[in-house]
Amino acid sequence: MLTGIFGIRSKTFRHGVHPPEHKKETLGQSIKQFPFAPEIILPTIQHIGAPSEIVVREGQEVNRGQLLAKAHGYVSVPLHSPVSGLVRKIKNVPTITGKMVPGIHLEPYPASGQEVMEGTAIDLETASQEEILQGIQSAGIVGLGGAAFPTHVKLKVPEDKSCEYLMLNGIECEPFLTTDHRVMLEQADDIFMGIRYLMKATGAPKTVIGIESNKQDAADYLRKHIPSDLPVTVEVVPVKYPQGSEKMLVTSILGKEVPSGGLPIDVGVVVVNVATAAEIGRLLPHGRGIQERVVTITGPGIKKKGNYLIPIGTPLRFALDQVGVEGTIKEVYMGGPMMGVAVSNLDISIVKGTSGVVVFTEREARKDQKIYPCIKCGACVDVCPIFLNPSKMGILAKFEAYDEMAENHNLMDCFECGSCSFVCPSNIPLVQYFRLSKSIVRKRKAQKAA
């Protein structure tokens, strides 16, 4: 507030929380290559949008990098083989939500050289905007920060808008996760190459990389290696959750608010995760598809905590066997502990959107906590980064007043960061109420429209 008076805006957003970071265990661990599992299982939905369409058949031999399933429509991406091997089965496979989707079982050839197939290279100098976007879709790239939204859709700047800033998201505000941190330290050249493609695709004249101050080494390293011809700046912002959300990042760095119901492009910004940018910089010059990603495997229950380059489709059970588990597994999350999803079944696979696997054993797992009535302490009101009134909305949700929540309390602006549930002393699962309420409101709207 004081800095505001003196005209210097501190580079952050208002409200938010400070969960314990737990990053020390893995932030110094350089990225290690994971071996191939005896069986790789690829679900055809690893992204937001339509499922990919399988183009191989059972018994077919495939090469590493070969197209296995093509994009079905615009909001969809293709799927490439992470190994050279055999298509054993095509059948339904489980996903993290519990839903079964069509999937491909691959058996890697142990003796194969596992050379990656080259595709049609996208030449940075000669390719048009459209060709780059097409190339990004063909590479099967989705947001690797966890959202898994097809990147080419996000990069498409609407005709009536222009992109003034390309913003790279290196915030990684989720506790435990250190993948983006390591990618920034180890894949700087790929990131800068990705930036070149991204700036051309969006028409952005400048790029800013946002990094939280707990990754000062990454910020220093990137700053030192910015190619002289690239208009890139690095902004270090104070640590606070949920700064990694696009809207909060735009506010932290530019001081602008993304309008309710809108996207960062409405204020002239396109936000891309740093690991996504690195992947684009690595794949497009070779016309390859995405085959692996960096995953932080950590948590009190893991013996060899670290950052691993894991082939997409590696079964979670195999991954945990590789790193070793101490004691009895009690809770497993994919993604960070703030927004990640609890796993009910170790037979699911590491997918494109898996940024981390966090394992808690019997000892650390949260004891079932008693839910007390809301005592109107206002803690949730003080942390909501969107300035909603979670206390009031929690009561409305109990009375099933979903339309009232949406119309008068901006329910649909909630992006489910979970800060309200995190601070609630009464253990009220506020964000869960809002997730359910939002899906009900969406359904009702769809019904009305139909």
Place this chain on the structure above:
Amino acid sequence: MESKVLHISTSPHLTKQITTADIMRNVVYALLPVAGFAVYSFGLNALLVLSTAVFSSVLTEHLLCRWSNKTTTISDWSAAITGLLYGLTLPPTLPLWMVFLGGFVAIALGKFIFGGLGYNVFNPALVGRAFLQAAFPVAMTTWTASFLQERFVSVTSSVFAMPFIEPTVDGISGATPLSAWKFDNVVVGTQDLVLGFISGSTGETCAILILAGGVYLAVRNMLNWRIPVAILATVYIICFILNLANPEIYPTPEFMLFSGGLMIGAVFMATDMVASPLTSGGVVVYGVLIGLLIVVIRIWGGLPEGVMYAILIANAMSPHIDKAIQPRVYGTSKKASAS
């Protein structure tokens, strides 16, 4: 590594480890020194009044829960706090049957009929006290002097008065600083007020211990410091101006701050989370309102003390304050309505 059954929960999977029961328990800790001083200065009388107040509140809560076929909620400590706070607002020689009755009213009418913890409109402890003030105005304004010689050996006879039969007022009296000022124009020194060498309700006399308890809770983020600060600042500023204008009629701001139930009211009563507004802006308005009402009642009203009514009125206003003061929602130009 074979797992038996994986535990599934919805995100976030981390929580701040402070629970509602922790907050309640810490409020009790913060009140213990105040209660200790009450017993030290008023002796056995205060001990009996306080224990009866807590016992009757907790018992009422337990029985009402049983009666409505709910699991008892006494383990969340909130009934104990209500009882203790209520006891601390009572005159030390109040007959115990009245104390018991008021404790019942505090929980039954102040809390239970609204739906229990989290739903009360008013601070339940003050509801209990307001009931007694209306029902037994004489007993509620009969004060004993503090630090009497025989306070640890004998109990004032009125304390054990039989309900509705025996007289409930005893001879020994000690005017509170506020009534001394209001009716006799005698002003007690600030040092005595701060340290508690005065007469008054069991828990309101020692300002310094009350403040210490408040600081303890505020540091642990279990009390919204804006409320007491707003109340105290408002009272101080208004009285400072009045005193400057005419020191003959109006007491000094220091006297106003440290006398009567202002401290305990501002720190422990007005801060009842349930009955105060939600937003930071809202609680400031709420605090200023309480401060204003206290000064108005004390200086221009018929009663020497106005803290209780000021807080109860502001409690009633707080849903409206919440409605009026809402922050602007991110990315919009409109305010969220709390209606």
